Amino acid sequence: MMKKSWKILIIAAAAVVLLAGLFAGFLLLNDYHIEMALNGEKEITLEYGDTFTDEGAKAALVGKWHLKKGKALEVSAEGAVDEKKLGEYTITYSAKVPRRKAEISRVVKIVDTKKPSLKLKGEEKITLTEGQEYKDPGFTAEDNYDGDLSKEVKTEGKVDSKTPGTYKLSYSVKDSSGNSATAAREVVVKKKVSRPAASGGSAGVTDKVTVIPGEKTVYLTFDDGPGPYTAKLLDILKKYNAKATFFVIDKGSYMSLLGRMKNEGHAIGLHTASHNYRKIYSSEEAFFKDIEALQSIVVAQTGSRSTLLRFPGGSSNTVSYFNRGIMSRLVHAVTDKGYRYFDWNVSSGDAGETTSTSQVARNVINGISGKRVSVVLQHDIKGFSVNAVEQILQWGQANGYTFKALDMTSPTAHHGVNN
Ligand SMILES: [Zn+2]
Structure with a gap:
């Protein structure tokens, strides 16, 4: 009896040890x-x-x-x-x-943590005269992610052009990530000062005074702009500290360059808003209506009126033949209204004869070198003509010429009226 149960016990213990070993092995291998x-x-x-x-x-x-x-x-x-x-x-x-x-x-x-860029068109400070309508030159807003946001710009503030004072306009825009940009503009409405009428008996007060400038004076004038090359032209003029005159027409968004022209000491003259011969030379009323349209843009951009003028085609033009005598009447009418009109005595040829930069430079330099005072005609809407300016300035300054802006006492270089 004793012997048998002993045996069972040993077998059971061995089985337990074996199972435990297998289980432990399994655990270790599975770990x-x-x-x-x-x-x-x-x-x-x-x-x-x-x-x-x-x-x-x-x-x-x-x-x-x-x-x-x-x-x-x-x-x-x-x-x-x-x-x-x-x-x-x-x-x-x-x-x-x-x-x-x-x-x-x-x-x-x-x-996107970058804020949009919000840029004002026109000047940050605009001066108007009481009663003159304020037209905001606008703005552009661009975002690296959302693209053009110009339509999202919010403007705060209003200009009451009937009441003199200083008005603040603020502009703001947010991109889709909530990054915002702001800009501000100040509009000053000046009290209207009634000025004595320039009209009256004679040809007009302004025609009487011409101050003869010093020898070797050059008035560079640029017509039909501003345009895509005008900013570059302003850079060149600045580099040589030379002044010029821009006889502008209405070129839409490029008109925002007028503020820069004025700030940098250049003169701005009127060349009609439309430059459309058929329209402007159809009657005196049509001519002055067109001039006034341009004038209001000039005032909005620069804060002051321009009294310098150049007739499209010049005062000697024959494109106005369809309205006989119109030029003879206009030269008096503009003078009576207080304007001083200018023609030119040096032509760059950039309106027709040439499209070459070197030829423009040659024409202008040849023209200047024979004259005590030069009024040079160029067009800043022509890149090849603008490209000639640096050479002209270099030559002129090396030869003792001074480049000035026209004003109300400058020589007018009038052509004879043909119509
Ligand atoms: Zn022109």
Whole structure:
């Protein structure tokens, strides 16, 4: 009896030890997992326009008893970043081996923290005379993400041009990420001072005074602008500290250059708003209506009226023959109204004979060199003509010439009237 139960006990104990061993072995062999780590940051914030480079992630098998412990595993990624679109993107990296799987993720944010650019057209300070209508020259707003935001600009403030005073206008715009930009403009409405009428008996007061300038004086004049080359021309004139006169027409958004012209010491003259011969020379009324349209733009842009004038085609033009005698009447009418009109005594030829920069420079230099005082005709809407200006200034300054802006006492270089 005793012997048998002893035997059973031994067998049972052996079985327990064996099972425990197997179980422990199983546990040890099964003790492994995948360890993952990101290359680079877990959260990445990129400014719109930056490039996202995915540095990926790594995975390795960890387990003391595993045959392949320490082995680098292949990692696959899911999710993509659209750099062209603001937002939050998640990329999930995963790795697996039989009976084990692991994953890790990264968040990439594409943000726009740049504010839009808000630019005013025209001057930041505009001066009007009481009663003169205020027309805002406008603005442009551009955002790196949203594009053109000009239509989103909000304007605050109003100008009452009937009441003299200083008015402040503020402009603001926000992009879709809430970045905002602002700009401000001051409009001064000046009290109207009644000035003595220039009309009356004689040809007009302004025609009487011509102050003869010093020898070797050159008045460069540019007609039909402003245009795409005018800003560059202003840069050149500035470089040589030379002054000039711009006989402008209504060129829309380019009119915002008038403020710069004035600030930099150049003269602005009127060349009619439309430059349309058929229209402006159809009657005196039509001519002055057109001049007044241009005048109000000049005032809005520069704060003052211009009394310098050049007739489209010059006072000697024959394009106005369809209205016989109109030029003879206009030269008196403009003078009576207080304007001083100018023709020229040196032509660059840029209106027809030539399209070459070197020929324009030659024509002008030849014209100037024979004269004590020159009034030079060029057109700043012609790039090839603008390109000749630097050479003309260099030659002129090297030879003792001074480049000045026209004013109400300058020589007029009148042509004879043909109509
Ligand atoms: Zn012209």
